[in-house]
Amino acid sequence: GAGVSQSPSNKVTEKGKDVELRCDPISGHTALYWYRQSLGQGLEFLIYFQGNSAPDKSGLPSDRFSAERTGGSVSTLTIQRTQQEDSAVYLCASSLERGSQETQYFGPGTRLLVL
Amino acid sequence: AQSVTQPDIHITVSEGASLELRCNYSYGATPYLFWYVQSPGQGLQLLLKYFSGDTLVQGIKGFEAEFKRSQSSFNLRKPSVHWSDAAEYFCAIFNAGNNRKLIWGLGTSLAVNP
Numbered sequence: 001g002a003g004v005s006q007s008p009s010n011k012v013t014e015k016g017k018d019v020e021l022r023c024d025p026i027s028g029h030t031a032l033y034w035y036r037q038s039l040g041q042g043l044e045f046l047i048y049f050q051g052n053s054a055p056d057k058s059g060l061p062s063d064r065f066s067a068e069r070t071g072g073s074v075s076t077l078t079i080q081r082t083q084q085e086d087s088a089v090y091l092c093a094s095s096l097e098r099g100s101q102e103t104q105y106f107g108p109g110t111r112l113l114v115l
Numbered sequence: 116a117q118s119v120t121q122p123d124i125h126i127t128v129s130e131g132a133s134l135e136l137r138c139n140y141s142y143g144a145t146p147y148l149f150w151y152v153q154s155p156g157q158g159l160q161l162l163l164k165y166f167s168g169d170t171l172v173q174g175i176k177g178f179e180a181e182f183k184r185s186q187s188s189f190n191l192r193k194p195s196v197h198w199s200d201a202a203e204y205f206c207a208i209f210n211a212g213n214n215r216k217l218i219w220g221l222g223t224s225l226a227v228n229p
Contacts, residue, residue: 004158031215035217042219042220042221042222045217048216055213056213056215058214059216093217101147102211103161104217105161106158108158
């Protein structure tokens with residue numbers, strides 16, 4: 001009965017390095033979402049997966065951001081050549097897609113700090 | 116454009132007092148509305164949701180919210196606040212269709228005085 005898990009919980013990196021953030025959704029959940037929460041910006045949508053496909057990548061802030069999902073389960077968000085403005089909490093959510101009546105359940109987030 | 120507005124950035128109440136957090140939305144279709152709570156350093160926990168039916172919905176921790184279509188509002192209420200309710204509260208609307216995602220308000224920070 002585990003919820004959504006994310007790793008690492010905290011990540012400190014140097015500007016210019018690449019980072020990978022991992023999300024393990026609730027078992028059986030078909031939809032997976034990534035959001036970013038930063039000071040002054042609130043919560044913003046990054047990307048949505050339906051199974052392993054990402055029909056909507058419109059929220060990714062730049063081409064340095066990419067994400068994939070494998071086996072309809074685990075997802076990885078990769079940020080290349082990190083910048084200080086990438087510092088934020090990255091939240092993952094999963095849900096059972098039921099038309100429009102869908103509830104997203106969130107993980108604890110990964111707090112990323114780019115020095 | 117779809118949007119969610121939480122007019123109050125910060126609210127302070129005394130323990131035991133009643134609470135109402137405001138949420139207004141702009142959405143062209145049937146809204147699916149949520150309230151989430153985030154305690155310091157924690158993820159987002161679902162408090163309650165409205166999909167259809169009874170416009171007064173009950174949630175966890177003694178919270179309730181009322182959907183008022185005429186006012187485009189979904190205000191969160193609690194009759195008697197506890198110190199442990201101090202947290203950040205977010206209202207969100209689900210955007211279905213091709214661009215599935217939650218659209219968020221900026222949040223209301225709640226402080227509780229003893």
